[in-house]
Structures are given as structure tokens and as C-alpha cells.
Amino acid sequence: MHKDFIIIAGPCSVENEEQVLKTASALKKSIKIDFFRAGIWKPRTHPCEFEGIGHKGLEWLKNVQIDFNIPVITEAGSSFHVEKILLYDIKAVWIGARTVANPFSVQEIVDSIKGNNISVFVKNPIYPDIELWSGAIERFLNAGIKNIYAIHRGFYPFQKINMRNVPRWEIPIELARRFPDIKIICDPSHISGKKEYIKEISQKAIDLNMSGLMIEAHYNPELALSDKEQQLTPDELKQLIQDLNFRKTGKENPDFLVSLENLREKIDVLDFQMIDMMEHRFKLVDEIGKLKKENNVIILQLERWKKIIESRLKYANQDHISKEFLLKILQMIHKESIQRQNNIMNNTD
Numbered sequence: 001m002h003k004d005f006i007i008i009a010g011p012c013s014v015e016n017e018e019q020v021l022k023t024a025s026a027l028k029k030s031i032k033i034d035f036f037r038a039g040i041w042k043p044r045t046h047p048c049e050f051e052g053i054g055h056k057g058l059e060w061l062k063n064v065q066i067d068f069n070i071p072v073i074t075e076a077g078s079s080f081h082v083e084k085i086l087l088y089d090i091k092a093v094w095i096g097a098r099t100v101a102n103p104f105s106v107q108e109i110v111d112s113i114k115g116n117n118i119s120v121f122v123k124n125p126i127y128p129d130i131e132l133w134s135g136a137i138e139r140f141l142n143a144g145i146k147n148i149y150a151i152h153r154g155f156y157p158f159q160k161i162n163m164r165n166v167p168r169w170e171i172p173i174e175l176a177r178r179f180p181d182i183k184i185i186c187d188p189s190h191i192s193g194k195k196e197y198i199k200e201i202s203q204k205a206i207d208l209n210m211s212g213l214m215i216e217a218h219y220n221p222e223l224a225l226s227d228k229e230q231q232l233t234p235d236e237l238k239q240l241i242q243d244l245n246f247r248k249t250g251k252e253n254p255d256f257l258v259s260l261e262n263l264r265e266k267i268d269v270l271d272f273q274m275i276d277m278m279e280h281r282f283k284l285v286d287e288i289g290k291l292k293k294e295n296n297v298i299i300l301q302l303e304r305w306k307k308i309i310e311s312r313l314k315y316a317n318q319d320h321i322s323k324e325f326l327l328k329i330l331q332m333i334h335k336e337s338i339q340r341q342n343n344i345m346n347n348t349d
């Protein structure tokens, strides 16, 4: 594992003093962790569910920091939470997925954190909306808050899938592009909802160059009052970390870098050719648009569209390009073409 790789582990929620101490001490014995996580106030969908122990649990978390010398991270959802967290000198907070979806709450938290030296981890919002995630990070940055991280915990799936949330990896990748200096930590526990998928998601996060993992662990998950199905024992967590393949950046291997550069140069040429060809194609689409306008002919010609799909899918070698992918590209091109012809048709000047 790279020395800067961040591991955050601990139970979903603080339940009682014994649970906190047993979990922290078992984790301390099994692996090196950078933060001990545990929620004090839990955002639950129904009020009858376990909503966290409340601020009395902060005393136990403070003891973890002192007795085990591990910084603690807990969730803050309001300025009241922040006030209590700061009072107990907790080193880090995460802003939960439901809170990030509400800019009023985020701003309230930013204002109460401002000027304090506490690390802030911003989870993605439950909805797959990168703007809400970016916006929350911008609020912290604008307030001059220093140690800001992002946590990718997956998105509401909208349809039934095998996991609790859908990763939508392209969203954290875009976030990394927008904020190259902000480290992204993956939370495979809340993405998967079940312990059997945690390894596969963690490996993917490593392969996508994420900077760390936040994994729920409980000394006895059977007893957990929240997220029982997804919590690992400290031993299981140790095994998982051992099984993961922490790949290299490649920077230390000159032969690899030369071969990579050669292949990338070829890809660059093809990308520019692709752009030229698309521009050319759209010029033709526009000409057809004008022709249709002059002759007052409808834009969508279903027969032609069917033929395009059939012939292109038949032409493509499926060993090299999948049908699903090609279909998606054709659909995008067709949508753009219709849009352009629509503009031409309805342009009155």
C-alpha cells in the first residue's frame, strides 16, 4: 500500500462505550488506520430507527483519540453538531449524503466550522448530481477551510440493483478533474450495503486512483444497531486490505512510460481524426436539414434511422467494439443531428 493511502474504519454508529472501545482496540491491533469513524447522530429514513446515541458519545470518541492515538471522524449535519464536535476536539467531520443535497445545511456547517482546524470530508449527495457535490466543496474552499476531502459513497439507484447504491464512477472521475488537489476516498460499505461486494468496489476505487477507503467495521457486526449487513469485523478488514492489489503509478518504470507514451500518441491522432470526421458528418447533416427545409419535409425519417442502426451494427466487428456501445454512440449522434436539423427548420432568418 502506498504510504499516503488513507484508511478510515470504524462502526456505522456509536452504540455504547464498550462497543467503541472494543472496536477501536481490535482495529488498532489489526491494521494501521488513519481515522476511526463512527456516527453520533444518524440520518435515518424513519424516526423509529436508531438515530444515534447523541453527543454523550463524543466523550468515548475523544477517549479513542487519546487512548489509541487515532484521530476520529464523525458526521455533522448541523451547526449544533459542529459546536459539540469542536468542544470535544474531534479531528475530522464528514458531511453526509443527505446533508450535501441541501445547500442551506452545507452553508450553515461551513459557517460554524470556519476558522477551526478540523478536516472536512464531503460525501457525494444521494442524487447523481455532480453540481451539488462540487458546490458543497466550493463552499468549504471559499471559507478558507484547509483540509478538505471528498467521499464517494454511491448514488440512489432509482431501480433495483444488487447493491444499496450505484457507484456511477464517472462522477467521482469528473470531480477529480474539477478539483485535482482534493483527495477522493471511496466508501465501499455504503455503496454495496452488503459485505460481500466491499472487496470488488475497493479494488475498483484503487484502480481508479482514489486516495483511500472508508470502511465500516464493528467488533461484532451481529450486534450493530445500524448497517449490520455491511459492517466487517476488524479481522475481516485486515484480510480485505491484505487481499487488495495496490497497483503502482508506473512512474518508476521508464520502459513502461515509453510504451505508454507511444500508444497515447497514436490515440491522440485518432481522437483528432474522429473530431474532424464528426465535424464533416455534421456539415452533411446540416445540408440535409436545409434540403428538408426547402422541400418542407419532416425531419425524422424512421426507415433511414433503422437502416443506419442495422448496417452499422452489422459492419462493426463485435470482437473489437460492443454492440451496446456502438448503439449508444449512434443514438447520441442521431439525437444531435435531429437537434441541428430542428434548429435549421425552425430558424426564421
Ligand code: PEP
Pocket: 012, 039, 043, 095, 096, 097, 098, 123, 153, 190
Ligand atoms: C455513514 O457514513 O454512516 C452515513 C450515514 O453515510 P451516508 O451519508 O453516505 O449515507
Ligand code: MN
Pocket: 012, 013, 190, 216, 226, 227
Ligand atoms: Mn452506515
